[in-house]
Amino acid sequence: xxxxxxxxxxxxxxxxxxxxxxxxxxxxxxxxxxxxxxxxxxxxxxxxxxxxxxxxxxxxxxxxxxxxxxxxxxxxxxxxxxxxxxxxxx
Amino acid sequence: xxxxxxxxxxxxxxxxxxxxxxxxxxxxxxxxxxxxxxxxxxxxxxxxxxxxxxxxxxxxxxxxxxxxxxxxxxxxxxxxxxxxxxxxxxxxxxxxxxxxxxxxxxxxxxxxxxxxxxxxxxxxxxxxxxxxxxxxxxxxxxxxxxxxxxxxxxxxxxxxxxxxxxxxxxxxxxxxxxxxxxxxxxxxxxxxxxxxxxxxxxxxxxxxxxxxxxxxxxxxxxxxxxxxxxxxxxxxxxxxxxxxxxxxxxxxx
Numbered sequence: 590x591x592x593x594x595x596x597x598x599x600x601x602x603x604x605x606x607x608x609x610x611x612x613x614x615x616x617x618x619x620x621x622x623x624x625x626x627x628x629x630x631x632x633x634x635x636x637x638x639x640x641x642x643x644x645x646x647x648x649x650x651x652x653x654x655x656x657x658x659x660x661x662x663x664x665x666x667x668x669x670x671x672x673x674x675x676x677x678x679x
Numbered sequence: 680x681x682x683x684x685x686x687x688x689x690x691x692x693x694x695x696x697x698x699x700x701x702x703x704x705x706x707x708x709x710x711x712x713x714x715x716x717x718x719x720x721x722x723x724x725x726x727x728x729x730x731x732x733x734x735x736x737x738x739x740x741x742x743x744x745x746x747x748x749x750x751x752x753x754x755x756x757x758x759x760x761x762x763x764x765x766x767x768x769x770x771x772x773x774x775x776x777x778x779x780x781x782x783x784x785x786x787x788x789x790x791x792x793x794x795x796x797x798x799x800x801x802x803x804x805x806x807x808x809x810x811x812x813x814x815x816x817x818x819x820x821x822x823x824x825x826x827x828x829x830x831x832x833x834x835x836x837x838x839x840x841x842x843x844x845x846x847x848x849x850x851x852x853x854x855x856x857x858x859x860x861x862x863x864x865x866x867x868x869x870x871x872x873x874x875x876x877x878x879x880x881x882x883x884x885x886x887x888x889x890x891x892x893x894x895x896x897x898x899x900x901x902x903x904x905x906x907x908x909x910x911x912x913x914x915x916x917x918x919x920x921x922x923x924x925x926x927x928x929x930x931x932x
Contacts, residue, residue: 594912597837597905607908633863643859648914656917671912673903675857677816678835678868678875679723679809 591619593670602629616647617660619670634672644675682712683737689781693735699893706891707735713890714738716803718791718819720771722754722875723833723882724809729757730883731807732775736890738783739775740802743767744790754872791815796822805829805889807882808853811868813860820845820853824925829889829896833882837869838907840878843897843916844885848931850898855919874906 590610595603603609604627611626613619620641624631636642647654648671654662664670685707690697693707715736717724720743728739747758747767757774758767768788775782785802789795791810800806800822808819808830816832823830823845830845832853845852881902888894904911920926 594910597839597907607905642861644857644861646856646916651913651915653914653916655919656915671903671914673841673901673914675813675861675864676834676836676839676841677811677813677860677864678870679719679721679811679833 590666591664591668591670593619593623593672596672596674596676598674598676599630599633599672602633603627613664615658615660615664616649616654616662616670619664620647620660633674642674646673647671648673682708684708685711689735696734701893702891706893709891710735710887711737713805714740714803715886715890716740716742716799716806718799718806718808718815719743719810720755720757720767721751721809721811722870722872723835723879724807725755725757725771726876726879727807727809727833727883727886728771728775729778730880731886732779732782734883734887735779736782736886738785738803740785740787740799741768741771742787742789742791742795742799743771744788754870754875756872756876791819793818797825800826800828803828805831805886807831807833807886809833809879809882811866813864816853817860821924823847824852824928831882831885831889831897833878835870835874835878838871838874839903839905840874841901841903842878842881842885843901844889846896846898846931847925848928851916851918852922852925854924855922856901856916858919858922877906878904 594608611622717728720741751758757771762770768786772786796818824847827847832843834841901914901916
């Protein structure tokens with residue numbers, strides 16, 4: 590199982606969970622499974638064409654999936670995935 | 680111009696921080712001769728400015744509009760109850776000079792925008808951005824890149840916060856990391872002063888490190904913290920070749 594850590598702004602769309610564990614082989618499948626489980630989260634992660642929104646970063650452990658293989662980035666059991674949308678509170 | 684040396688009074692005030700071995704008197708002189716811009720001196724920026732004033736930064740350029748409201752007082756630590764209804768920038772200036780009367784302050788009673796960002800950035804060596812709206816942050820980011828000045832980005836929401844440091848041409852700029860703002864972001868957000876103050880102190884020490892050239896700044900690294908469970912994570916962030924702001928800059932070593 591891969592643990593996905595959810596930022597505060599998304600928790601309301603995901604049963605108030607701070608993290609969710611999902612079994613998936615890669616990041617694309619993981620995010621599909623996450624948004625199937627919590628459909629209200631989908632418009633906050635993807636645009637109408639199914640592309641990840643520009644203000645959301647997805648990290649596998651320390652690395653942005655942009656610098657890995659994007660949605661095809663493979664996941665192991667001990668990997669942690671972080672969803673990091675922009676925030677500006679000051 | 681040669682740097683202005685410390686006075687005996689300054690040696691006495693900053694004695695304990697000059698005991699930091701790789702900082703010392705030369706580090707203190709660098710702070711004295713430095714100028715830092717703080718964009719919005721609210722929940723985060725108040726504490727950034729207060730820490731930098733306490734540390735002996737010579738000049739602060741401060742931008743913040745509006746009058747003090749009761750709802751400022753849970754976190755905007757330079758605003759005081761007796762000044763409710765009066766300009767925030769006046770309270771900011773007064774409180775900073777109470778702490779450090781040697782401080783030079785450029786106090787601007789307006790928020791950062793595309794029209795004033797260039798002139799504000801021209802007056803400083805580095806910027807700490809603490810603004811609550813993306814257009815303000817994007818304007819500052821653009822000017823930091825254009826004028827080649829380091830920019831510390833501190834942001835928070837509820838019990839969560841982010842911090843990273845932009846050194847133009849060397850590390851990703853704000854719009855490399857987040858090219859666009861979330862359309863749902865609002866100016867008002869849930870906040871405890873202890874959360875804005877936490878990321879503010881981290882921003883202040885980043886500024887002190889950059890000026891005095893000690894330690895390793897958060898260039899190419901983003902710290903994401905969730906104080907709800909004290910979960911801290913440092914992630915790698917990289918430049919985008921297609922970044923509309925810094926993509927055309929060469930890579931600095």
